[in-house]
Amino acid sequence: PCGRTPLGAISLAKAYGTHQVLSGVDLAVDRGGRLVVLGLNGAGKTTLLRILAGGERPDSGRVVHGHGLRLGYFAQEHDTLDPALTVRQNLALAAPHLTDGEARTVLGAFLFGGDDADKPAGVLSGGEKTRLALAGLVHSGANVLLLDEPTNNLDPASRGEVLSALEAYPGAVVLVTHDEEAIEALRPDRVLLLPDGVEDLWDDGYLDLVSLA
Ligand code: ATP
Numbered sequence: 001p002c003g004r005t006p007l008g009a010i011s012l013a014k015a016y017g018t019h020q021v022l023s024g025v026d027l028a029v030d031r032g033g034r035l036v037v038l039g040l041n042g043a044g045k046t047t048l049l050r051i052l053a054g055g056e057r058p059d060s061g062r063v064v065h066g067h068g069l070r071l072g073y074f075a076q077e078h079d080t081l082d083p084a085l086t087v088r089q090n091l092a093l094a095a096p097h098l099t100d101g102e103a104r105t106v107l108g109a110f111l112f113g114g115d116d117a118d119k120p121a122g123v124l125s126g127g128e129k130t131r132l133a134l135a136g137l138v139h140s141g142a143n144v145l146l147l148d149e150p151t152n153n154l155d156p157a158s159r160g161e162v163l164s165a166l167e168a169y170p171g172a173v174v175l176v177t178h179d180e181e182a183i184e185a186l187r188p189d190r191v192l193l194l195p196d197g198v199e200d201l202w203d204d205g206y207l208d209l210v211s212l213a
Contacts, residue, residue: 094136
C-alpha cells in the first residue's frame with residue numbers, strides 16, 4: 001500500500017506527563033520527497049523525529065513504514081559518531097559498502113581534503129562532526145533521512161557543505177530546522193507546521209517560505 005510513500009504517520013499523539021506535546025499529527029513522505037517540519041522551541045519537532053526513527057513510542061497513532069524503507073537519523077547531539085574511532089573508521093561504520101577509494105573521495109569533499117581522516121572523531125569541531133555524520137548518512141544506503149537542525153551552529157564553510165549535500169541527496173528528507181537558507185536549499189514539496197507555532201511563524205515570515213512548497 002505504500003509504494004510511493006516510504007514513510008508516513010497517522011494521527012500521532014504523545015504526552016510527557018500532563019504535557020501534551022503532539023496530537024493528531026499526520027504526515028507522508030514521498031520517494032525522494034522533501035518535508036520540512038517547522039514549529040517554535042518546544043513544539044515537539046525532536047519528539048516527532050524520534051518517534052519516526054523508532055526511538056520513542058507514540059501514545060496513540062502509528063508510523064507507517066513502506067516496503068524497503070531504510071532510515072538514517074541525524075540527532076542534534078552527534079551521538080551516532082564514536083569519538084574514540086578515527087574519522088575514516090566512523091565513515092566506514094556508517095557507510096560500510098563504500099570502497100576505500102570512495103571513502104577517500106567522500107572525506108576529501110566533506111572534510112577539506114581529507115587531512116583529518118586519521119584523527120579521532122572526538123577532536124573534530126562541532127561543524128566537522130556534523131559534516132562527518134551527514135557524510136555517513138548520505139552514503140549509508142538510507143532512502144529517507146531524518147535530520148534534526150543539521151545547520152545549527154555551523155561555520156560558513158560547513159554550512160555550505162551541508163546545504164549542497166542536502167540539495168544533491170537523491171533520497172527523501174525530513175528536515176527540522178529554523179534555518180531559512182536550509183529550507184530554500186531543500187526546496188520542500190511539503191511543510192508540516194506543528195500547531196503551537198503557527199502564529200509566531202507567520203510573524204517571522206516563515207509562511208512566505210511555506211509558499212515555496
Ligand atoms: P526545540 O526546537 O527546542 O528543539 P522541539 O520542537 O524539538 O524543540 P521537543 O524537543 O520535541 O521540542 O520537546 C517538546 C516538549 O516536550 C518540550 O516541552 C520538552 O521539554 C518536552 N520533552 C521532550 N522530551 C521529554 C522527556 N523525555 N520527558 C519529559 N518532557 C520531554
